[in-house]
Amino acid sequence: MTSVWYHTFGCKANQYDTERMRQELESRGASTSDDPSAATVAVLNTCTVTDQADLSARRLIRKLGRRHPDLRIVVAGCSSALRSEEYRAMQEVAGVVAGQDPVAVAAEVAPEAAMAGRDDEPIGGTLLRANRRGSRGWMKIQDGCDRKCSFCATRLARGASRSRPIGDLEAEALLLSRQHSEIVLTGIHIGHYGLDLPGAESLAHLCRRLLETVPAVRFRFGSIEATEIDDELVELIVSSDGLLAPHLHVPLQSGSDPVLRRMRRWHTREQYRQRVLEIAERVQPLGLGADIIVGFPGESESDHALTRDLVEELPYTYLHVFPFSVRQGTRAAQLPDPVPAAVAAERSRELRELGVSKGSAHAARRVGGQALVAVETGTTGLTGDYLRVRLSGGGESGTLHRVRLAGAAVDLRAAAGATGRAALPVLRASLAQEQPSVA
Numbered sequence: 001m002t003s004v005w006y007h008t009f010g011c012k013a014n015q016y017d018t019e020r021m022r023q024e025l026e027s028r029g030a031s032t033s034d035d036p037s038a039a040t041v042a043v044l045n046t047c048t049v050t051d052q053a054d055l056s057a058r059r060l061i062r063k064l065g066r067r068h069p070d071l072r073i074v075v076a077g078c079s080s081a082l083r084s085e086e087y088r089a090m091q092e093v094a095g096v097v098a099g100q101d102p103v104a105v106a107a108e109v110a111p112e113a114a115m116a117g118r119d120d121e122p123i124g125g126t127l128l129r130a131n132r133r134g135s136r137g138w139m140k141i142q143d144g145c146d147r148k149c150s151f152c153a154t155r156l157a158r159g160a161s162r163s164r165p166i167g168d169l170e171a172e173a174l175l176l177s178r179q180h181s182e183i184v185l186t187g188i189h190i191g192h193y194g195l196d197l198p199g200a201e202s203l204a205h206l207c208r209r210l211l212e213t214v215p216a217v218r219f220r221f222g223s224i225e226a227t228e229i230d231d232e233l234v235e236l237i238v239s240s241d242g243l244l245a246p247h248l249h250v251p252l253q254s255g256s257d258p259v260l261r262r263m264r265r266w267h268t269r270e271q272y273r274q275r276v277l278e279i280a281e282r283v284q285p286l287g288l289g290a291d292i293i294v295g296f297p298g299e300s301e302s303d304h305a306l307t308r309d310l311v312e313e314l315p316y317t318y319l320h321v322f323p324f325s326v327r328q329g330t331r332a333a334q335l336p337d338p339v340p341a342a343v344a345a346e347r348s349r350e351l352r353e354l355g356v357s358k359g360s361a362h363a364a365r366r367v368g369g370q371a372l373v374a375v376e377t378g379t380t381g382l383t384g385d386y387l388r389v390r391l392s393g394g395g396e397s398g399t400l401h402r403v404r405l406a407g408a409a410v411d412l413r414a415a416a417g418a419t420g421r422a423a424l425p426v427l428r429a430s431l432a433q434e435q436p437s438v439a
């Protein structure tokens with residue numbers, strides 16, 4: 001019997017891909033193991049966002065090889081798409097898939113003969129039915145990216161933007177809605193959803209269809225570029241009664257035009273600023289997050305001050321701040337004027353603190369307000385504007401409730417870690433006092 005242990009590096013799109021691999025393997029009779037020592041195969045879904053991400057995958061492979069010499073290790077994902085020969089050369093690795101194709105992963109995991117009970121249901125290979133790893137479902141609506149940011153290796157590994165047909169996504173969302181009350185629309189560049197499809201498809205059109213055909217589920221966007229959020233999408237968020245979450249994670253990367261140009265971003269500081277302010281005026285309350293890279297080559301003190309000023313001005317509720325990390329093979333790896341690590345670390349610390357203080361202020365403003373909460377574990381839930389809520393009064397995982405928010409349960413400053421990701425603000429609410437509607 002094939003028993004598979006899965007490990008995922010990187011983003012939500014990768015998490016989705018791992019779930020597709022798991023579903024494909026289980027449909028062929030393999031079981032899932034939570035413990036590598038009890039498994040016969042390890043599937044590692046790798047990431048290539050930084051050189052460090054590649055290193056982490058190689059380190060885990062060596063560790064697994066040392067501790068579990070009989071384990072068959074299969075490597076897939078973005079890093080293996082760019083470095084398949086390097087992984088093939090590792091003696092611990094039994095199989096390599098240059099990408100995320102679940103059928104190719106299944107073929108590497110075990111010869112067909114060892115996998116009993118192949119599920120021949122037509123939807124089995126293409127639609128995800130559940131995310132086993134969490135209360136929220138992820139739905140990858142597109143893959144790849146047509147932009148050319150100079151620091152990004154993901155686009156090199158994933159290729160051009162390809163959108164999934166709306167009909168497939170409606171069918172997948174209906175399946176996921178049986179298990180999950182919230183579905184996160186993920187991808188590599190979701191703002192370009194539909195541009196490659198026939199007709200005038202768009203993310204707004206997809207959302208309209210999903211809201212019509214999949215009732216009683218909340219949809220949330222994964223990371224989306226601010227300049228690609230059109231007015232139709234903003235109006236849908238406003239009119240959806242909370243079912244399109246008022247939460248936007250809009251990568252900023254830098255608030256300085258010279259740095260944005262070296263990053264090969266397509267927008268200016270002002271274009272980003274204007275769009276975010278327009279959206280924030282329409283969507284209230286709004287959970288607003290951003291990725292910021294500090295210490296990009298050539299970033300001066302005044303460039304950093306421009307980023308800090310913009311962060312202070314815009315209504316962010318959390319930030320993901322990362323010091324620049326060289327990624328071989330990208331244009332940014334060739335740029336001169338590296339920023340000393342200590343300077344980048346200090347700039348990161350400053351912006352993270354600012355993010356935490358803006359998050360605390362947002363949480364404080366929300367006390368007494370109403371929210372649509374998706375129950376995660378029975379005692380915790382998530383609001384549409386991305387606040388975590390400690391729940392009392394019971395509540396089944398995977399259900400939605402309209403509640404009134406009470407005081408803060410956790411001091412955010414104490415909870416913020418040293419990683420680039422800020423802790424989510426945490427409030428309290430009682431499910432025993434359900435509210436009739438969201439304000």
Ligand code: SF4
Pocket residue numbers: 145146147148149152153154155188189
């Ligand atoms: S928009 Fe830029 S950073 Fe994002 S996936 Fe595309 S190339 Fe990479």
